[in-house]
Amino acid sequence: MGRMKANDNGIKIIIWVVAMFLLLQFLDYDWNIFNFHLFGGSRLNNDIHRNIPYDSSEFRARQIDPPLNYEPNAHIAIIPFGTPPPVHIPDVDARIIVITFNRSHSLRRLLESLNKVDYLDDKVVIEIWIDRNKDNEFDEKSYVTAKNFNFDKGLKTINIQKKHAGIYGQWIWTWRPTKDTKEICVILEDDLSVSTFFYRYLKKVHAQYDHRPEVNGYALQAASLKHGGGKGPLQAPDENIVFLYPVLGSWGFSPSRDNWIGFQNWFREAHKNQTFLPLVPGILPTLWYKKELKAGTHENIWTMWQIYYAYSKNERTLYPNFPNKTGMTINWRENGLHFSKAVEVAGPLVESWDERIENLPDEPVHLDVNGTIVKY
């Protein structure tokens, strides 16, 4: 008799589990693997936990979605327990990687600026990568912001890191190009806003300079200091629309494919060596790195590894040199890893198309770490 009872309970539990599973199929929830909708009918969904084929007419004929709503509400407040694996959408012209952790208002501002960009009708995907903290928790507000963002001009995926990736993991391992990919990738931290022209600019510079082995990528920022410690901002003479420089700019960086693969392969090994330090003589980042090393926080400066690699291979990064120091990105310099004080300053963004970008020089000028023109 007691045995019968245990079996009954077992059956009840199975029925209950099956019922719950079926119920979840009708909710906006990550266990909704069949994607039925009880509420909202055929709500447009560009949230790629499923893979929407890129060329579908649905994508091209996309309507403008209802007004954005970023606040958590009952409908979207359900955060998945287990997070789905990162989704990779192949065969795109542009892959915009947004890395974020715990600054949902910054994330929202960046995503809104990305929505206004002229993508020239190219196939674009925005990949939002949300990191976890060291206890492997992620920020729910960031997830909700990402989920509620409607990208009008392409697709979006939300990728929650499986465990704490940190600034290294977020920067170095989110773009995994194959040797023959033709896509343009750009990596953006969440405290940036972009110019509506940034993609047009990137297409031009990639087309013009990707074949040059010393060009490791394209910085989008206007503002930079001189990494050698020289006074004043980094700037080329006005007649140069672009210039090459030994240190990458990380306020929006679009890597050149082959050099990025080379950097990734080198970093994978070099980072294992506990006694190796990526120190480059004569530049400020080395001093910052050493200081952080003492404090045990050097893992915040991922760029040191890229700077070292570029130095060892004699690589350069291409910077824009627009009039009035306008940039393809601006950095809001908020609290976070890089700035200890939240100062809301924004330089001007490029607001008109400079015709000189149509006619880029074959040989851009090279500047050294103090902004002096040098022979390469």
Ligand SMILES: *[C@@H]1O[C@H](CO)[C@@H](O)[C@H](O)[C@H]1NC(C)=O
């Ligand atoms: C995000 O930041 C807030 C405020 O500083 C903090 O309370 C929260 O724990 C952080 N979330 C994560 C996932 O670290």
Ligand SMILES: *[C@@H]1O[C@H](CO)[C@@H](O)[C@H](O)[C@H]1NC(C)=O
């Ligand atoms: C750059 O300028 C700083 C400060 O004037 C100087 O100490 C340094 O030697 C210069 N570096 C180069 C490569 O010219």
Ligand SMILES: *[C@@H]1O[C@H](CO)[C@@H](O)[C@H](O)[C@H]1NC(C)=O
């Ligand atoms: C690790 O780095 C140290 C210091 O640069 C170097 O001397 C050593 O040869 C490296 N070890 C390996 C296995 O590469």
Ligand SMILES: *[C@@H]1O[C@H](CO)[C@@H](O)[C@H](O)[C@H]1NC(C)=O
């Ligand atoms: C640069 O700024 C000056 C003064 O604000 C303005 O008159 C000029 O038109 C600007 N140049 C460009 C190319 O935007």
